[in-house]
Each structure stands twice: as structure tokens, then as C-alpha cells.
Amino acid sequence: MQRRTFAKMLAATALAGGGMAPALAAEELKIGAIGPLSGGGTAWGLALQRGVQLAIDKANAVGGLKIGNTPRKLRLAMVDGQYSATGGRTAAERLINLEKVKYIIGPIGSPASLGAVSVTNAAKVLMLSDGFNPNILKNDANAAYNFRVMNTNHEFGPSMIKWFREHYPQVKKVALVGTNDATGQSVLPALAKVYAASGFETWIEMFDRGTQEFTPLMTRMMAQHVDALDLNSNSPGDAGLLLKQARQTGFKGKIWQIGGPSVEEIMQVGGPLAEGFLSLEIFNPGDPAFQKFIAIYHAKWSGVMNSQTPLWNNAAEMLFEALRRAGSPDVDKVRDAVEHLGGYDPGLYGPVVWGGMAEYGVNHQQLLPFWIAEVKNGKEVIVDTVTPEKG
């Protein structure tokens, strides 16, 4: 009798629970994200995590993202891509198979993006990534489900080098120092070609990721009589150390970075030695929209805000708008909506512009405006605004 009563109670509880489930359980939608959360690129990984989180907070603050007629609470599932091909692939597999996500923001860097894209296209998972390697978009799947939401050296390189030629006509030979991996091996030769087209001579040197002692490399570089050093796609940590040790070994030429960007971190590492450093910048701290964003960021986190943060926030806002327009979480519909986002203004970088057909065979490359910044009197100052050449 007692057993029968207990069974009835159990059944009633199960029925009640089942009946109440749709009313009580909030509809949740996981947004996957991959970025380096360890090693030299960690500042970028945190930028991605925090940029996306701020967009999620904004959507959740008004009751969730309305997809069709259903508001959905968003939740971030962030995985460390370790800035490596293995890390990127493993992270993507984990997000797809364990977390069951359908949309991924990131990874950062070519190795991780190449590793992840081999998994996401096959699994029909939408990916909005970074990475300078052309093959991230020029892949076997013809980038069916992946987009790149950050300019690469192909987009900003020619415009920046043209700018450099005009402003520093005395520079004849430029050193390109980068990592001996998928990033360095694709970026350095490509950049060298663009430099050569603008009349510069180049000297290329690669080092193993994780190296901290660059003094011998700098001695080798100075023996080549270069006039400028381009830190190109180096992570904030590596770029800061390269700058610091170049100055400590007596290099007096111009140091700049067609890539990154990570001016704040380089100023942290280089201290007064960072004076005069020129860099690509992907946000304008003087712009009221960015100032508002910085204030929101600092209400939640202290310390330096990496300049990639607003860019990943922008990418998340684009994804959310595509979900709204698709009216359904169906990946194909969302992918189509992302493709048709042209003209939509997420709020920080102006209307979305897609390009890349000439270079990658698919219009999945976002073209973002960018700036050139210089460290003057220990502060980052925007010295010019540049627009990428549409390909």
C-alpha cells in the first residue's frame, strides 16, 4: 500500500513537472565561442569572451533574444582554442558534440580558425571567425557556413602600406618578424609582396611561438640594416616583447604593426620604449559610440580593454540580428540572413559590408573601417582613418 502511494506520488510529480515544463523552463540558446584563454594570445581570447558576453547581457536584459515569437535567454559557451590548430579543432568538436551549439563566434588566429573550420562546415555549424590565412574562407566547402568578421592583412595591408609609403618616404627596408606557424607562414610572404609592390625591400624572419628572448634575433635584424620593423600578426605578448627588446638592443628605426592590434598591451610591456609606436587600430577611443561601449565594459570589468572587444561585440550583434531576421534558429536560415546583413548597422563600425569574392571566391569577408594609431607621450592617439580596398 505504502509502495503504491509512493508510486502515485511519483507519477503525479512527474506529470506535474512535465506539464509545468514549458511554462517554467526558460527557452535557452547557447552561443559557442572559441578564443585563446591561455598563453600569449589570452588578451584576445578574453576580448572575444567579454565582447560577446556584453552583447548577450544586452539581449537578456530585455527578456532575451526574440526569434520568431519566442524570446530566448542566451548563454555563452566559451572554450579555449589555445591559439593552435589542434586547440581550435578540439574546441569546435567540444562545442558541437557536447554543448550542441549551432553558432560559434571565433576562433582567433589562423591555426585555430583553420582547425575549427574543418569541423564546423561539415557539421553545418555557423562560424564567425578571425584569422589571416586565406584558406579560412577559400576551403573545400567554399565557406558554406563560415564568415570572417575581422579584416585580414589582405584587406588592411595594401591601404596601410600605401599610407606608410606616403608618411615615411625615408624608409627603404622593412623587417617582417613573425611566428613560424600557419599565421606567420601565410602572413609574412603575403605582406612582403604588398611591401614590394609599394617599392619597399623586406627582410623576413620567423621564430617559434613562445619565444621570449629576441635579443639575438634583433642583433641579426640590425645587421641587415633595416629602417623599420613591422610586428604584423604577432600576439600582444610577443609584439610587446619584440618592441621592447628591439629598442633595448639599440634599434632606432620605426616600429609599427600591420595587424594585432594591441596598442594598450604593447604600451604595458614596452613602457616608455613604446613611444612612437604606430599600429593598426580597430576602434577609435575618441568616438562617442566607442566611449559608451568602454564605459559599459568598465562597469563590468577593470583593467585594460583589448581593442578586439568591440569587434567581437559587433560580430555577436550581427549574429543576433540574423537570428531575429531568420525568425528561427535553423542554421541555414540564419546563414542566409547573415549573408544579407549588408547595410545593417550594429552600432560601432557603421553598416555591414561584405566582400572577398575576388580574393576568396565568396563574399563572406567583412570589410571594416580601421584607424592608424600612434603612441604619443605615453598615450594612444588616432592619427588617421583608413578604409579597406574592396576585393
Added chain:
Amino acid sequence: MLSPVLLGQVLVNGLSLSAIYVLIALGFTLLFGIMRVVNFAHGAFAMLGGYALFYLYGVFKLPYVLAVPLGAAIVAVASLVLEFLVFRWFYQKMLQSMIGLLGLNLAIEFSAVLVWDVYQRSIPPAFPGVIRLGGLILPADRLMVIGIALVVLAAFWLFMRRTRYGLAMRAAAQDVEIAQSQGIDTRFVYRLAFVIAIFMAALAGGLYAQIYSLSPFMGDRPLLVAFVVVILGGMGSIPGAALGGVILGFTESFLSTFYGASVSSFVSFGVVILLLIVRPWGLLGTPESLRP
């Protein structure tokens, strides 16, 4: 490309690199030599030394000559908690210590991420600028590291050779049981060796962070360097650590300058592999078969 100035610069770079590598490796080899502990948390203690110097010198503006040893001493004394909780269980257990302390390394690193975030910081240079000697360029902070490395090496050698505690440590390293039977408090000796080893790791970490940069992950490279230097010189051998550091420093300087960084890494690690095949106990180490 080869010129007397360039060759001189390669030697200067090699000397400064050697000094850094020797400093980093000393604490690592000491723990192994005395307690047979492979301290894979070495890099984490170096990182803590970096943060200690950051606060004492960079934030609280203590005089540099005081901040450097005080920072290392604070880390060493505070680490006695970890000696009690973790390290003492791994004494004389080489393989277990590798895995256990690798875990400790990760735990300390990610605790540091929670406390200090991941951003790289710089510790203000105590001796900024460069000294130019003919065509040679000598960064002042590197000269300081060479000086500190020489002082530490000499002090450490004197301690081990000329003091009763040094004698007790050497006795415990040779045979714990016989040392105990001679009245040596080996528990105290182990704890003392631990404090000295962590002091040196933290001291090296402070200087390393000042020369390069400071972040929770800054200890990964010093750990790798310490391991290579100690394997090269011989696990547990103090002169071996000095020799290994000098060989690695000069090799890296020469090869990186003339053949590039990748060739340097390839050759350096290739030499270590070769040495492990033909002389696994290192250049100045003792074969396991001859250990008591």
C-alpha cells in the same frame, strides 16, 4: 655579415642569456639534487616572484636592492604552506612529483589569472638604457642580471661548501638514512633546501619578469629553460646547471644570430636529445646506477 662588432655582440648576448638561464635553473636543480623532486611548478614560483617584485618595486617603490631579495623571500616563506600540503609527499618520488607538481603549476597559474587577470604588465626597469662600448650595445639591465647571477652562484657555492647546513644538505642528498643516523634533522634540511630553491626560483622570476614581461603564464618558458639546462648539465648538479646555462645561452645567441631562431631551437633541443641518448645523466651529473 660577420664582423668583430657583431661577434662581440653575439658574445655579450650569450653571456646575458647564460646568466638568466643559470639563475632560472639553480633552484630547479637544487630540489632535484637534494630531494629527487622534479619541480614542474618551478615556473609558477618564478611567476609569483615576478608579481612580488612588481608590487614591492613597481607599486610600493621600495629601493631595488631591497625589493629584489625581499620579494623572493616573501614567496619562499609563503610557499612553506605548499611544502606542507603538497611537496613533502613527493620527496624521493621522482615520477610522481613530475605529474603532481605539473598539476600544482596549473593550479597556481590559473589562481593568478583569477587574481591578476591575464594582461601582460611590465616592471619598471631599475637600470634603463643601454651602454655603448665601441660598436657593442650592452643593455644595462642585462649587465645587472649577469652581476646578480655571479653573486648568487658564489653565495650558493659558499653556502653548500663552507657552512654546516650546506654540509648537512650534501649529506642528505647522498644518503638520507645515513644522514639521519648521524643526527641530521633531515626534515629541517629538506625544508631549508625547499625554501632556498623557491627563493632562487622567485628571484630569477622577478628578474625575468623585469627583462621580459609579467603575466600569469610567464613561468612556462622559464620552466622549459630550467628543464633543458638541468638535463644538459646533469640533474641535481649545481656546476652542471651553471655549465648547461652557459652552453645553452651561447649556443642560442650564436645560432639565432647567424642562422635564425628556428635553427637555434632545432639544434638546442637536438643536442639535448642526443645527450639523453649517449649520456643520460648529463654533462656533470651522476648516473643513477652510481647513486646510493
